[in-house]
Amino acid sequence: DGGITQSPKYLFRKEGQNVTLSCEQNLNHDAMYWYRQDPGQGLRLIYYSQIVNDFQKGDIAEGYSVSREKKESFPLTVTSAQKNPTAFYLCASSGGGLGETQYFGPGTRLLVL
Amino acid sequence: RKEVEQDPGPFNVPEGATVAFNCTYSNSASQSFFWYRQDCRKEPKLLMSVYSSGNEDGRFTAQLNRASQYISLLIRDSKLSDSATYLCVVFTGGGNKLTFGTGTQLKVEL
Numbered sequence: 001d002g003g004i005t006q007s008p009k010y011l012f013r014k015e016g017q018n019v020t021l022s023c024e025q026n027l028n029h030d031a032m033y034w035y036r037q038d039p040g041q042g043l044r045l046i047y048y049s050q051i052v053n054d055f056q057k058g059d060i061a062e063g064y065s066v067s068r069e070k071k072e073s074f075p076l077t078v079t080s081a082q083k084n085p086t087a088f089y090l091c092a093s094s095g096g097g098l099g100e101t102q103y104f105g106p107g108t109r110l111l112v113l
Numbered sequence: 114r115k116e117v118e119q120d121p122g123p124f125n126v127p128e129g130a131t132v133a134f135n136c137t138y139s140n141s142a143s144q145s146f147f148w149y150r151q152d153c154r155k156e157p158k159l160l161m162s163v164y165s166s167g168n169e170d171g172r173f174t175a176q177l178n179r180a181s182q183y184i185s186l187l188i189r190d191s192k193l194s195d196s197a198t199y200l201c202v203v204f205t206g207g208g209n210k211l212t213f214g215t216g217t218q219l220k221v222e223l
Contacts, residue, residue, distance in 0.1 A: 037212075042117065042213035043157070044199070057140040090156055099145045099204040104156035 002027045004105035011110045013078065013085060021076045023091030031097060032074035036060060037088040037107075049106055050097060060079050078110060080103045084113050114139050115129050115204050119214040126221055134217045136201030137183045148175055149165045150197045152218065157200055160186075192223045209212035 004025045013019045025032065025062025031050045035043040045058030049068040068074055074093075078085045089108045094100040116136045126132045138146075146163035161168065163184050167176040174187040184203075186194055202215035 022129070040215060041122075042215045045211065046211075088154075095143050098209055099206060101147070101162065102211075107156050 004091060004103060006089075006105035006108050008108060009106070011108055011111060012113050013097055014042060014113050015079045018079050019110070020079055021078070021089055021091075023074045023076065023105055024072055025074075025091075025093045025103075025105075027093055027095075027103065028071075029093035029095050029103075030071070031094045033066070033092040033094075033098075033102065034058075034066065034069070034074070034076045035090045035092065038089060043090065045046070046076065048098070051082070085110055114213075116140065116212045117201055117214040119199075119201050119217045120218060121215060123210055123220050126191055126219070127195060128221055130221075131187065131189045132188045132219065133185055134199055134202075134219075135183050135185050136180075136214055136217075137202045138201075138212075139182070139221060140203075140205050141179075141182060141196070142207050143182075143203045144203045146175075146177055146204075147202040147204075148173075148184075148186050149200040149202055151200055152197050160199070163221040178184075188219075189190055193221050195219060196221045 008024045033048040034046040047066045049055035066079045091105040092102040095100045125186040138153045148160040149159040150160045163175040172189045176185045198216040200216045204211045
């Protein structure tokens with residue numbers, strides 16, 4: 001079955017720690033995205049990548065980093081510089097750019113200890 | 114004014130009712146519109162894209178009003194399984210920006 005997988009489902013971060021969230025897709029999509037969802041707010045774009053080895057900052061990139069070494073994979077690192085990391089993180093992919101239908105993974109909930 | 118605004122609800126309706134949600138957007142140059150459904154603590158899933166002529170998919174009808182800058186979603190014969198949060202999503206090509214609304218919560222009751 002084609003789809004997007006994210007791991008882990010829940011992740012706990014200690015103060016000053018970097019953590020990496022995994023996102024893999026087998027839809028053969030060129031574009032991949034990372035969003036953050038907080039209660040009472042719409043999804044906000046962190047980073048996106050439209051092609052391998054290229055990515056752009058979204059609206060709230062500070063404190064995050066990404067890489068796109070393979071078409072199938074787009075990991076997100078939440079660095080210690082992100083002071084309020086507790087949120088629901090969603091990865092998505094699309095066949096084209098931002099205006100195309102996006103398909104989401106099941107998400108990772110990040111909690112700070 | 115927010116770029117995309119939705120009434121957060123909740124809309125509590127009896128099974129079998131017809132319910133409609135509106136979503137307003139601020140940028141007149143916006144060009145693509147979507148409705149996504151999100152169940153509690155799950156990922157959003159595409160419900161339908163919204164076309165200029167309006168479109169229907171079973172019990173769901175989406176319409177776009179460019180003059181007044183809003184899109185709507187009509188659900189007929191509501192089912193318990195329709196209970197979810199409905200997200201309005203707007204794409205503006207000039208700024209290459211996709212904006213998600215905060216969602217409207219629907220609760221369908223017996």
